[in-house]
Structure formats: C-alpha cells, structure tokens
Amino acid sequence: MAMSALVHVLIPFLLCIALANTHIFDKVLVDVAYDHYAEKKVDNLPAFLAMPFNCLINLGYILLGIYWILQPMSDNRDTCAAVYTKDVFALMAVAYGPVQWVRLATLQHAPSVLDQWFTLPIFAWVLVWCHVVDKGWSSRYALMVESCSVLSYGLALFHDRGFEVALGCHIAFAVFKGVRAQVNLGDTASMRYLCLALLSCAGFVVLKLLDHSLAEYWVFQNLTGHFWSKVCDIL
Numbered sequence: 001m002a003m004s005a006l007v008h009v010l011i012p013f014l015l016c017i018a019l020a021n022t023h024i025f026d027k028v029l030v031d032v033a034y035d036h037y038a039e040k041k042v043d044n045l046p047a048f049l050a051m052p053f054n055c056l057i058n059l060g061y062i063l064l065g066i067y068w069i070l071q072p073m074s075d076n077r078d079t080c081a082a083v084y085t086k087d088v089f090a091l092m093a094v095a096y097g098p099v100q101w102v103r104l105a106t107l108q109h110a111p112s113v114l115d116q117w118f119t120l121p122i123f124a125w126v127l128v129w130c131h132v133v134d135k136g137w138s139s140r141y142a143l144m145v146e147s148c149s150v151l152s153y154g155l156a157l158f159h160d161r162g163f164e165v166a167l168g169c170h171i172a173f174a175v176f177k178g179v180r181a182q183v184n185l186g187d188t189a190s191m192r193y194l195c196l197a198l199l200s201c202a203g204f205v206v207l208k209l210l211d212h213s214l215a216e217y218w219v220f221q222n223l224t225g226h227f228w229s230k231v232c233d234i235l
Contacts, residue, residue, distance in 0.1 A: 004084060005084055005087035005088045005091055006087075006091060008088050008091075009088060009091040009092055009095060012121070012146070012150060013095055013118075016114060016117055016118065016150070017114060020110045020111075020113045020114045020117065021110045024157075025109075025110075025113045025156070025157070026109070027157065028109075028113055028116075028156045028157060028162075028163075029156070029160040030109060030112035030113055030115075030116065031112065032107045032108065032109060032112055033107065034050070034051070034107070037051060037054060037211065037224070037226055038211045038212045038214070038215035038220070038221075038224040038225060038226060039051040039053055039054050039222070039224045039226065039227065047105045047106070048101065048104075048105040050104070050105070051104060053222065053223055053224070053227045054104055054224070054226055054227055054230070055101055055104050055105070057227055057230045057231065057234075058097040058098070058100050058101040058104075058230075059097065060097070060230070060231070060234040061093045061094065061096050061097030061100070061234060062093070062094050062097040062098070064090075064093050064234055065090040065091060065092070065093035065094035065095075065097070066090070066094060067090075068086060068087075068089070068090035068093075069087055069090045069091065069094075071086075073086065080137075081132050081136065081137035082132065084137075085125075085128065085129045085132050085137075086129075088125060089122075089125050089129065092118075092121065092122045092125060093122070095118070096118050096119075096122060099111065099114050099115055099118055100115050103115040116153065116156070116163045116167075117150075117153045119167060119170075120149045120150065120152060120153055120166060120167065120170055121146055121149045121150055123149075123167070123170035123171060123173075123174050124145050124146055124148075124149035124170055124173075124174075125145075125146070126174040126177060126178065127145050127173055127174060127177045128141065128142045128145055128146070130177040130178055130180070130181040131177070133181050133185060134180070134181050134184055134185060149170065152166040152169070152170075153166060171201060171205070174201075175198065175201070178194055178197065178198075179194070182194050196235075199232075200232045200233070200235045201232070202232075203228070203229065203231075203232030204229045204230075204232040204233045205229070206229075207225040207226070207228045207229035207232060208225060208226055208229035209225075210225050211224055211225035211226040211229070212225075213225075
C-alpha cells in the first residue's frame with residue numbers, strides 16, 4: 001500500500017518538476033528575492049540556512065510526513081482506502097518540505113513555481129480524504145480532484161494573482177468538505193479536531209499575509225509571521 005501511495009505522489013511530482021524547468025511558466029509571477037520575507041538574511045551562513053528559521057521549519061513537513069507514514073490505523077478504520085489516503089497525504093508532506101527549502105536556498109524561478117504548484121494538490125487531497133470518510137474510496141473522484149487541482153495552477157499563466165485565486169478556491173473547498181463530513185458523521189472529538197484544523201488554516205493564511213507587518217513588533221522579528229504560518233500549516 002505504501003508503494004502504491006509512493007507511485008501516486010512520485011509520478012506527478014516528477015512531471016511537475018520537469019514542466020517547471022521548461023519555459024512554460026516563465027511569465028508566472030513569483031517572488032525570488034529575500035526582501036519578500038520579513039526574516040533577515042544571515043550573510044555568514046550557507047545558502048540553505050540563509051534564513052535559518054524559515055529554512056529549518058521545512059524539516060517539520062518531512063518529520064510530520066514520516067511520523068504519519070509509520071502510524072498504523074486503528075482497528076475499526078484499518079482499511080486499504082484509509083491507509084492509502086493517509087500515506088499519500090504524508091508523502092506529499094515529505095515531498096513538499098525539500099521543495100520549499102530549495103526555493104529559499106536558491107531563490108530561483110523554477111523552485112518557486114514548484115513551491116506554489118505543490119501546495120494545491122495537498123489541499124485538494126483533503127477533499128479526497130473526506131470523500132473516503134463519507135462515501136468510501138473512488139478512483140474516479142480522486143483522479144478528477146487531483147487533475148483539476150494540478151491543472152488549476154494554469155490560472156497563474158493568465159493573471160498575476162492566478163495562484164492566489166486557485167489557492168483560495170482549494171482552501172474553500174477543503175473547508176466545505178471537512179465541515180460537511182463533520183455534519184454527516186462527526187462527533188465531539190472530530191469537532192474539536194475540525195476546529196483546530198480551521199484555526200491552523202486561518203493562521204497559515206493570515207500570518208503569511210501579515211509577515212512584514214508583524215515584523216514591526218519585536219516578537220516577530222526573528223520568528224516571523226511566515227515562520228509561524230508554516231508552523232500552523234504543519235499543525
């Protein structure tokens with residue numbers, strides 16, 4: 001099951017890397033300067049630690065993914081679909097950490113495109129997972145959702161804010177599916193986890209948007225809004 005999940009993640013992962021390194025996305029607006037981040041660059045550190053906190057937080061994605069890959073499902077939900085869905089999501093996290101780290105280390109266009117692009121199917125997989133919980137596994141549904149998610153990054157080719165529009169839609173759909181699954185099947189415990197997930201999602205968005213504004217306060221001058229947004233994302 002883990003091998004199937006690995007193939008599921010690896011094939012589109014490699015395809016996106018190949019496409020991002022062509023000229024297709026040359027006109028996509030991405031930030032490739034340290035000024036985009038509130039955390040100050042440390043000149044005497046190597047490039048992969050130039051912004052130490054924003055760089056090292058990417059280990060969190062990798063460790064989180066490995067943790068969940070190694071976690072067995074509880075007896076009453078230990079189905080192939082549930083295990084597969086969990087493993088795919090965990091492997092996405094493992095893959096995303098290095099992509100974002102390479103973006104910060106190189107500040108090149110292709111890794112920046114990949115950082116944005118890979119964010120979308122991670123959110124889209126929430127829809128698939130909720131569908132598994134609510135109605136069971138559907139290969140057609142999973143393929144449709146992930147294909148639409150990957151293709152939606154094409155909006156970035158047509159407008160400077162195309163990625164933000166696509167991401168906003170992904171977040172909205174993920175929240176909708178999560179709330180609907182809670183209404184249909186949830187209990188008190190799942191409601192608590194849903195509220196924590198929504199709070200983390202809000203923190204991910206708001207703290208990232210306020211990165212520079214928050215840096216005016218000493219509390220956020222080293223551990224910046226962007227750093228804490230990634231903490232929320234991992235949570």
